[in-house]
Amino acid sequence: MKSSYDVGIVGAGIVGLSTAFHLTKSFPQLSLAVFEKEPEIARHQTGHNSGVIHSGIYYRPGSLKAQLCVEGATAMAEFCAEHSVPYEVCGKLIVATTPNEINGLKELDRRSRANGVPGRTDHPALQRQAPNTWNISPTYDRGRLSMRVGIAYNQANIFFYNYTDGAALGIKGPNGDNYLYSHLQVDAQGSFRLAKGFTAVVYGLNLTNEVFGFYQGSPIYPIQREYYNRTIGAGLRWNSSLER
Ligand SMILES: Cc1cc2nc3c(=O)[nH]c(=O)nc-3n(C[C@H](O)[C@H](O)[C@H](O)COP(=O)(O)OP(=O)(O)OC[C@H]3O[C@@H](n4cnc5c(N)ncnc54)[C@H](O)[C@@H]3O)c2cc1C
Numbered sequence: 001m002k003s004s005y006d007v008g009i010v011g012a013g014i015v016g017l018s019t020a021f022h023l024t025k026s027f028p029q030l031s032l033a034v035f036e037k038e039p040e041i042a043r044h045q046t047g048h049n050s051g052v053i054h055s056g057i058y059y060r061p062g063s064l065k066a067q068l069c070v071e072g073a074t075a076m077a078e079f080c081a082e083h084s085v086p087y088e089v090c091g092k093l094i095v096a097t098t099p100n101e102i103n104g105l106k107e108l109d110r111r112s113r114a115n116g117v118p119g120r121t122d123h124p125a126l127q128r129q130a131p132n133t134w135n136i137s138p139t140y141d142r143g144r145l146s147m148r149v150g151i152a153y154n155q156a157n158i159f160f161y162n163y164t165d166g167a168a169l170g171i172k173g174p175n176g177d178n179y180l181y182s183h184l185q186v187d188a189q190g191s192f193r194l195a196k197g198f199t200a201v202v203y204g205l206n207l208t209n210e211v212f213g214f215y216q217g218s219p220i221y222p223i224q225r226e227y228y229n230r231t232i233g234a235g236l237r238w239n240s241s242l243e244r
Pocket of ligand 1: 043
């Protein structure tokens, strides 16, 4: 170690290291030292973050944060490609889950446009959504008679990433995918209104008796299956409230 340097940088997190990287690239003659109090680099925030390359949707348009975030996202992807660091541009889907959130979504739409976030679209197609999933529920009501049938079908599909078995340093599934087998379920119910709040009911649940099965990438339990037996029942139901 030398006794003096042109530049000293304190902290070997991503900010210190990337500053050092760019300084030495731009000024190869520069002598530079990075001082780190820990025995290794990236022991703090840099080594414990979520690894997301943020696209710049959220920040106030015109702010330095917004500008640096959008430029930084592109620069980070270029850096990773150049230095063979694995990264994935997996995209991000933002949805409003309640009507109250729609205004917030509009604001994000405005900000992402103003910030020039690349690759945004208002008509996203989920790459891994469950294909050919449908539900049909025919009903028949006439006089005192009421019939309901529920038919639900899910084609085999992969539905999420990053499976872990929950243990510290535990097993990760291959690519973390969960794989559901195709599944068809049929439920039916019929009721007939008798006098004075009494109804005769007959029902059948899971009539196809199909096993719900999935693969979740665990080498210990590679395939899981759940059995819900077919259930058929009949009886009288009494409702104490007066009919109108
Ligand atoms: C939980 C979490 C999740 C995050 N997720 C994301 C994300 O998904 N995407 C994203 O872009 N950002 C994310 N961030 C933010 C991002 O990780 C930080 O902005 C970034 O790592 C900050 O880097 P830094 O180099 O400034 O700090 P640090 O990584 O904390 O590095 C500072 C370094 O300085 C050293 N140091 C401190 N004092 C001294 C001293 N006196 N002498 C010598 N060395 C010293 C420390 O030991 C440390 O190594 C996340 C942050 C957290 C905490």
